[in-house]
Amino acid sequence: MNTVVCLKQVPDTETLIKIAGTGIATDGIKWVISPYDEFAVEEALKMKEKMKAGNVTIVSLGPDRAIESIRTALAMGADTAVHVNDAAYYEKADPFATAAALAAAVKGLEYDAVFLGKQAMDDDSGQVPAMLGELLGIPVVTQVIKIEVADDKSKASVTREVEGGHALLDVSLPAVFSAQKGLNEPRYASLPGIMKAKKKPVDVKKAADLGVSDGPKTVVKELSLPPARQAGRIIQGDDAKAKAAALAKALHDEVKII
Amino acid sequence: MPGTLIYAEVQKGEIKKGSLEVLSKAKEFGGDVSACIIGSGAEALAPELAKYGADKIYVVDGPEFENYVPEAFVQAFAQVAEQVKPSVIFASATAQGKDLMPAVAARLKVGAISDCVDLKKEGDKIIAKRPIYAGKAYAMVEAVAEPQVISVRPNSFAASEQAGAGAVEKVAVNLDASKIKTVVKSIEIAQSDEPDQTEAEIIVSGGRGMKGPENFKMLEDLAKLLGPTATTGASRAAVDAGWREHAFQVGQTGKTVSPNLYIAAGISGAIQHMAGMGTSKVIVAINKDPEAPIFQKADYGVVDDLFSVVPALIEEIQKIKG
Ligand SMILES: Cc1cc2nc3c(=O)[nH]c(=O)nc-3n(C[C@H](O)[C@H](O)[C@H](O)COP(=O)(O)OP(=O)(O)OC[C@H]3O[C@@H](n4cnc5c(N)ncnc54)[C@H](O)[C@@H]3O)c2cc1C
Ligand SMILES: Nc1ncnc2c1ncn2[C@@H]1O[C@H](COP(=O)(O)O)[C@@H](O)[C@H]1O
Numbered sequence: 248m249n250t251v252v253c254l255k256q257v258p259d260t261e262t263l264i265k266i267a268g269t270g271i272a273t274d275g276i277k278w279v280i281s282p283y284d285e286f287a288v289e290e291a292l293k294m295k296e297k298m299k300a301g302n303v304t305i306v307s308l309g310p311d312r313a314i315e316s317i318r319t320a321l322a323m324g325a326d327t328a329v330h331v332n333d334a335a336y337y338e339k340a341d342p343f344a345t346a347a348a349l350a351a352a353v354k355g356l357e358y359d360a361v362f363l364g365k366q367a368m369d370d371d372s373g374q375v376p377a378m379l380g381e382l383l384g385i386p387v388v389t390q391v392i393k394i395e396v397a398d399d400k401s402k403a404s405v406t407r408e409v410e411g412g413h414a415l416l417d418v419s420l421p422a423v424f425s426a427q428k429g430l431n432e433p434r435y436a437s438l439p440g441i442m443k444a445k446k447k448p449v450d451v452k453k454a455a456d457l458g459v460s461d462g463p464k465t466v467v468k469e470l471s472l473p474p475a476r477q478a479g480r481i482i483q484g485d486d487a488k489a490k491a492a493a494l495a496k497a498l499h500d501e502v503k504i505i
Numbered sequence: 506m507p508g509t510l511i512y513a514e515v516q517k518g519e520i521k522k523g524s525l526e527v528l529s530k531a532k533e534f535g536g537d538v539s540a541c542i543i544g545s546g547a548e549a550l551a552p553e554l555a556k557y558g559a560d561k562i563y564v565v566d567g568p569e570f571e572n573y574v575p576e577a578f579v580q581a582f583a584q585v586a587e588q589v590k591p592s593v594i595f596a597s598a599t600a601q602g603k604d605l606m607p608a609v610a611a612r613l614k615v616g617a618i619s620d621c622v623d624l625k626k627e628g629d630k631i632i633a634k635r636p637i638y639a640g641k642a643y644a645m646v647e648a649v650a651e652p653q654v655i656s657v658r659p660n661s662f663a664a665s666e667q668a669g670a671g672a673v674e675k676v677a678v679n680l681d682a683s684k685i686k687t688v689v690k691s692i693e694i695a696q697s698d699e700p701d702q703t704e705a706e707i708i709v710s711g712g713r714g715m716k717g718p719e720n721f722k723m724l725e726d727l728a729k730l731l732g733p734t735a736t737t738g739a740s741r742a743a744v745d746a747g748w749r750e751h752a753f754q755v756g757q758t759g760k761t762v763s764p765n766l767y768i769a770a771g772i773s774g775a776i777q778h779m780a781g782m783g784t785s786k787v788i789v790a791i792n793k794d795p796e797a798p799i800f801q802k803a804d805y806g807v808v809d810d811l812f813s814v815v816p817a818l819i820e821e822i823q824k825i826k827g
Contacts, residue, residue: 260757260777264641270643282758342607343616368757370637370644374607375621377575381611383523386576386686387785388672389604392751404690408752410516410701412694414572419686429751464616467634469645476783479804482796487813494789494807494814495821504707504766505731505825 248298248400251293251361253379254284254307255338256316256368268472269340273423283364285433286426290363292429293322294396301359302326306352308345309337311426314449321444322436328449330355336454341463346378351457358421359400365390365425376425386418390427396420425491447482508537510563510591512582514601515544515556518693522704523597523658525557525664527657529593530560532655532667534626539563541585541644541676543578545571548675555671562818564675565590572689573601581609581678586613588676588730591652593631598656599703606738610654617654618646622661622784628653630648631655638756639780659704660763697734707766708782710738710755711748714771714792714811718748723815724770730822731766738762738782740772756781770811790813 258264258276265272277342280288288417291303305320305328307313317328329352331337336348353361361383366373373389380387392413402419408427436444454460482497484490509531514521520542521553531538539561540554547570551562551630551704565581581606586594594609596602610617621633622643629734630647633655637644648654702708708729721737728735741756761776767785772778774797776789782788783802790803791811800806807814 254751256637260639260780262638262641264638266642269644271638303531304707323796331702341616341718342619343611343614346611365744368639371635371639372619374610374617376552377604377607378611378617381608387604387608388575390600402804408600409692410703411572411697412692414692417688417690422686425821427751428554428754428763464650465618465646467644467646470637471643471645473640473643475801476788476799479788481800481806481808487807487809490807490809491814491817492821494805495818495825497767497805498789498822501749502766504787505822 248294248359248396249357250294250301250302251304251322251353251356252284252287252291253357253361253363253375254288254305254320255281255367255383256309256313257281257367260331260368262424264472266364266472268468269467271470276310276317278501280319281364281368283366283368283426283428286430287362287364288308288320288323288325289431289433290394292424292434294360304328304356306349307331308333308348312322317449318444319436321447322440323434324440327447330449330451331454332451335456341462341465342372342374343378343464344383344461346375347459347461348454348457349375350379352381353454354419355457360420361423362423363423365427368374376423380423384424385423387423388418389425390428391424394424447462508539508589508591509593509595510586510589511532511538511540511559512594512596512602512605513540514597514599515542515547515550516645520550520553521597521599522664523599523657523659526659526662527597528554528557528559529665530624530657530662534622536682538669539589539591543570543581548673551564551671551673555669556666558667558669560670561672561674565678568674569680571750572692574685574687574689575604576687577680577684579607579612580680580684580757583612583739584678585610585676586652590628594652594654596656598658602656606654606656613652615652615654616648618648619656620702621655621657624657626653636761636784639777640783641780658763681815698733700734702736702738702753702760702762703733705736705762706737706764708738708755708762708764709735709768709770710740711743711770712757712772713742713746713747713754715743721749723819727815727819730819735820769799770815772798772799774802
């Protein structure tokens, strides 16, 4: 079972965002593997272990610093990586152009499944997986929380989250899957894993090497910060009952929700 | 504007509210506004779209569209879009909308903008506002190619009735069955009349302070009392403890919600939780720790034991409601 994992490096979720032009100020940011992509890496590793064969290849589009996240995934147990280091693609972060670059990189590999996160925790777009499937011409199952691959690798039984519940479906492989929380618990890289990762091959490519030329199809015109929320009123009262009464009254008179 | 096409999503035999919201917004922008519904027996829902202003309704009806199968729906909707040639495509950013729209855009070789919370028109272009970094910033985004494919977060606009011409056209799509690689085995939807968190107008959420799964009953009672547009939510601590299912989780790795009223009981207000509900119109925090960060963002704060406050609040609201 050969799998590909598309992994994006993003700011840690604790990061306070400061704006610089149409991007964010990157000083002092701690960069991490996008949390949903960790589920994607874990699932690929589990599948390889279960099938007792195959390779896990990481594909990441990003600047020089992305190599650290790629190495982390290799330390978790992935075998090889393709680092698409091309500013024309990662700087604009357009979902279609990203999907086109990833598709070009994936096409050169052997795979039964491609795993992604359900959304990258920076642009929160959630569009790359479906676009990638379309560009590769293979089916896509988004927001998966369980995957079981048939022994002959011809298909998988998948559970995905839908509004208000779950859907169970069968999909033929190769296919693209996007990981939702609940799929698994990502492992940590072990010390021997970290040592081994240093020697694993990472293929660095430019978009031109992959033969992609699609430009961005969306443009960010402006970034802004949400208006700061002000601390409101602390409801006063002698006891919990009095406070509850005052709150109910405020919800009725001021918020007009009751 | 030479034409807007709305993807009208069907669930449980009804048009999703979010689809009607984008339809209403599209009417505001003017020009021809058409809608496309795909489903088994979908034709019966066309009058509903006319009631909300659709000038034309494209219907793709057939048993093969009983369940949402991406490869079938993307073929069908892309064919309708190629026929209609709209300059803008709008959908609600529901689970299905977020699944279908990027695939449609990739098929049409255009860009797509997802999960927008506001829209404005500049000349022929729509500029869409969307939260990034889990709501810690907003981006104004423009799609360069046409059609501009845009999905809009539920609850961002009001759905308002206004009569449209509502001409119905049935479209016979050319479905390539060899491209359909997924088979839906079953769909398990919890039998609940409650709205999904992303669509709810009121959310009563509980965190680690709830102490155990059994105590969520009182949050459910409170939500029920607040009406049919209310539901419950949870923090990740409550979900990780196994007290609530992940579907209830609000925050960076859960749902992003913006209800009119968000009540947080026993939730400290971590940055990843706030990221998912910071755009709520009114936030109420109930927490016994006066230093809890959530009080920095709450419109109304109650510093006390939630196990006393919540039952008392239920009683007081019952009194007001009479
Ligand atoms: C990558 C990443 C993603 C994350 N995603 C999410 C996410 O999507 N959603 C999310 O919620 N978190 C998320 N988190 C976790 C987040 O950082 C917090 O750990 C979590 O939100 C804490 O939940 P809590 O507020 O319920 O618990 P706590 O922080 O433990 O707070 C419990 C609160 O309850 C109060 N309390 C206790 N007893 C009572 C009582 N009897 N009456 C009144 N008040 C009481 C306490 O004073 C306290 O403030 C994420 C973290 C990471 C690293
Ligand atoms: N630059 C990138 N490099 C590798 N994978 C990416 C990149 N951008 C997005 N992805 C993948 O696509 C998923 C969804 O991203 P998005 O559609 O941008 O929210 C992510 O979780 C990643 O798995």
